[in-house]
Amino acid sequence: MRTIDARARASLNAESGGYSLPVLLEITHGVAGYTNPLRIVNNTVALTYDGNEYQPYPFRFDPPDVLESGQVANARLTISAVDQQIAAIIRSTSVPPTVRAIAMYYSDETGSTVFAPIAAWDHVLRKVSGNSESISAELIYEDRLDNEVPGDEFRPTTFPGAF
Numbered sequence: 001m002r003t004i005d006a007r008a009r010a011s012l013n014a015e016s017g018g019y020s021l022p023v024l025l026e027i028t029h030g031v032a033g034y035t036n037p038l039r040i041v042n043n044t045v046a047l048t049y050d051g052n053e054y055q056p057y058p059f060r061f062d063p064p065d066v067l068e069s070g071q072v073a074n075a076r077l078t079i080s081a082v083d084q085q086i087a088a089i090i091r092s093t094s095v096p097p098t099v100r101a102i103a104m105y106y107s108d109e110t111g112s113t114v115f116a117p118i119a120a121w122d123h124v125l126r127k128v129s130g131n132s133e134s135i136s137a138e139l140i141y142e143d144r145l146d147n148e149v150p151g152d153e154f155r156p157t158t159f160p161g162a163f
Contacts, residue, residue: 018109
């Protein structure tokens, strides 16, 4: 169950309101020479959340669906490649970047700013494709099941301290 700020909840349930729903992305990549983590927001101005500044950058985040089984499906990210910084990071890394997406509520209509999280997801960036205008990627919500672990048996000869 998510806890949403009471003012945000009231505004979301109202018939009309002057609010926006920006998405904050924190991309951790490990490539030297670039800001790590890279923090961007699909907004026209920079926003500060939890002491971190998120720079405006054009992208589209399609959040994961929650399936009937209760599992969370994968998300999708399409991001502008005009700057080429993110394309360079993706091309340079040997480890898949991780992406933390935070859906936010933002309102300044009453003179007091309300900037509160609505939902957050952690993903691993995979299946990247793109061109000179945009980069698209699938964001894998749960990739631990994709990791293969070699099997072995615990035997006194191979693990003498275990018995």
